[in-house]
Amino acid sequence: MRSQQLLSEGDLSTRARIRQAAVARFGRDGFDASLRTIARDAGVSAASVVKTFGSKEALRDECDEYVFAVIRDGKRSVIAAPSGAPGAFIGQLARMDEYRPLIAYVLRTIQSGGDTARSFIEHMVEDALGYVADGVAAGMVVPSRDEEARIRFLIGATLGNLLLALATEPDPSAIERAEFWDRALNALTLPALEVYTEGFLTDRAMLDAYLLYVPDPPTDSSGVPA
Amino acid sequence: MRSQQLLSEGDLSTRARIRQAAVARFGRDGFDASLRTIARDAGVSAASVVKTFGSKEALRDECDEYVFAVIRDGKRSVIAAPSGAPGAFIGQLARMDEYRPLIAYVLRTIQSGGDTARSFIEHMVEDALGYVADGVAAGMVVPSRDEEARIRFLIGATLGNLLLALATEPDPSAIERAEFWDRALNALTLPALEVYTEGFLTDRAMLDAYLLYVPDPPTDSSGVPA
DNA sequence: GGCCAGAGTAAACATGCGTTTACTCTGGTG
DNA sequence: CACCAGAGTAAACGCATGTTTACTCTGGCC
Numbered sequence: 001m002r003s004q005q006l007l008s009e010g011d012l013s014t015r016a017r018i019r020q021a022a023v024a025r026f027g028r029d030g031f032d033a034s035l036r037t038i039a040r041d042a043g044v045s046a047a048s049v050v051k052t053f054g055s056k057e058a059l060r061d062e063c064d065e066y067v068f069a070v071i072r073d074g075k076r077s078v079i080a081a082p083s084g085a086p087g088a089f090i091g092q093l094a095r096m097d098e099y100r101p102l103i104a105y106v107l108r109t110i111q112s113g114g115d116t117a118r119s120f121i122e123h124m125v126e127d128a129l130g131y132v133a134d135g136v137a138a139g140m141v142v143p144s145r146d147e148e149a150r151i152r153f154l155i156g157a158t159l160g161n162l163l164l165a166l167a168t169e170p171d172p173s174a175i176e177r178a179e180f181w182d183r184a185l186n187a188l189t190l191p192a193l194e195v196y197t198e199g200f201l202t203d204r205a206m207l208d209a210y211l212l213y214v215p216d217p218p219t220d221s222s223g224v225p226a
Numbered sequence: 227m228r229s230q231q232l233l234s235e236g237d238l239s240t241r242a243r244i245r246q247a248a249v250a251r252f253g254r255d256g257f258d259a260s261l262r263t264i265a266r267d268a269g270v271s272a273a274s275v276v277k278t279f280g281s282k283e284a285l286r287d288e289c290d291e292y293v294f295a296v297i298r299d300g301k302r303s304v305i306a307a308p309s310g311a312p313g314a315f316i317g318q319l320a321r322m323d324e325y326r327p328l329i330a331y332v333l334r335t336i337q338s339g340g341d342t343a344r345s346f347i348e349h350m351v352e353d354a355l356g357y358v359a360d361g362v363a364a365g366m367v368v369p370s371r372d373e374e375a376r377i378r379f380l381i382g383a384t385l386g387n388l389l390l391a392l393a394t395e396p397d398p399s400a401i402e403r404a405e406f407w408d409r410a411l412n413a414l415t416l417p418a419l420e421v422y423t424e425g426f427l428t429d430r431a432m433l434d435a436y437l438l439y440v441p442d443p444p445t446d447s448s449g450v451p452a
Numbered sequence: 453g454g455c456c457a458g459a460g461t462a463a464a465c466a467t468g469c470g471t472t473t474a475c476t477c478t479g480g481t482g
Numbered sequence: 483c484a485c486c487a488g489a490g491t492a493a494a495c496g497c498a499t500g501t502t503t504a505c506t507c508t509g510g511c512c
Contacts, residue, residue, distance in 0.1 A: 045491050113393030153417035160386005167339030191379035193433040200422035207419040271461050
């Protein structure tokens with residue numbers, strides 16, 4: 001583990017320069033980006049990248065650690081603010097110039113799936129469990145019959161909408177411009193707030209029918225069916 | 227355009243057999259699946275695939291046309307039923323054995339983005355505009371300040387949650403087993419119905435603040451702010 | 453029978469990839 | 483100075499991919 005001077009544009013060690021280029025390139029093009037491309041971005045040879053990190057996979061591992069460390073460290077100061085809309089914290093990060101490449105990297109991670117994506121989502125769920133419970137206790141958030149399932153649904157809704165915006169963007173370089181994120185997040189905010197405060201269905205028929213049909217709303221320990 | 231005997235397991239023309247294998251393999255492994263793998267699945271050589279379709283891209287194009295033709299034809303009879311929860315129609319399809327490979331293919335299409343994904347989503351939006359408007363007119367659905375934005379958000383929420391389930395599934399072959407889709411859809415149904423009928427936030431503060439801050443809720447023609 | 457069009461293939465080819473090898477250069481130390 | 487460890491690289495290697503080439507086989511028609 002190197003001493004990570006987290007975000008700075010000045011002169012970096014070769015290792016840090018390659019890592020930075022890799023995070024940006026992986027975020028822009030996905031993890032199929034070639035070592036030669038990353039090397040060119042960093043101003044070194046492809047052989048250097050392998051010599052420095054050992055392999056492409058090891059480079060990606062270090063990028064993972066770096067990105068998630070930065071987000072984990074910066075989160076507490078950002079996530080607390082708008083406890084209302086889940087996923088708002090990612091939105092806040094994406095509007096900040098220096099964090100934007102990291103957000104792109106995270107979305108690519110989730111898009112490409114696998115263990116890394118899963119563990120990141122588990123972290124989000126765990127965090128959200130905490131502050132949504134706070135919201136419920138404070139009377140700001142409607143309680144749920146299955147808190148974790150609701151949180152997964154809401155996180156999936158937010159990440160999914162961002163993934164869709166990412167996947168359907170024709171210009172791959174748009175992802176690193178603020179304008180793209182403004183557009184994507186603005187399009188989401190109003191409908192999210194509407195659905196979250198006013199709902200979508202006017203009556204409880206479908207929900208009640210489902211609750212009747214499925215007698216097992218899995219509360220934490222023992223359900224209390226019919 | 228060949229005469230497409232849409233879904234049948236019997237003896238097919240080589241062309242149809244390769245197409246079927248390609249749809250299944252693309253759906254399971256994504257579009258990076260190699261021609262040789264698809265050829266093996268279809269019981270032919272890789273050269274045959276190229277000779278029959280001209281190129282891998284042409285094969286994918288024909289798979290696109292085929293899958294979306296089948297879905298388009300079958301949709302009317304399925305989409306009309308549960309006008310309540312958006313995306314429920316995909317859920318219905320995914321539970322039917324013979325349609326499941328097609329759903330996987332659609333999700334892979336959206337995951338990999340590009341023009342095909344975009345145009346498919348536009349079709350979904352256009353359709354949904356119709357039947358959500360019906361729902362609003364019938365008093366079953368809450369009206370929105372920006373109907374299209376809400377539909378995009380809801381479609382993104384549904385597709386996004388399915389994409390997440392797909393991406394975080396460790397076993398890539400799970401996608402073609404009914405159990406996977408049951409699990410994914412069951413996990414989504416309760417929280418979706420909850421949020422859609424009971425909302426998530428207890429008071430209008432955040433929504434009202436947003437409406438005040440952004441004086442341009444783009445209704446179709448002229449907004450009526452304040 | 454003779455033969456030929458069409459379907460199918462094995463083997464080669466070109467390309468891009470991650471990685472390895474053998475080398476050059478350079479700056480500090482004895 | 484001598485030299486040598488470390489950083490960096492160009493060139494080659496092995497491999498998988500999509501595609502092409504030259505071939506074999508087979509079935510129907512005169």
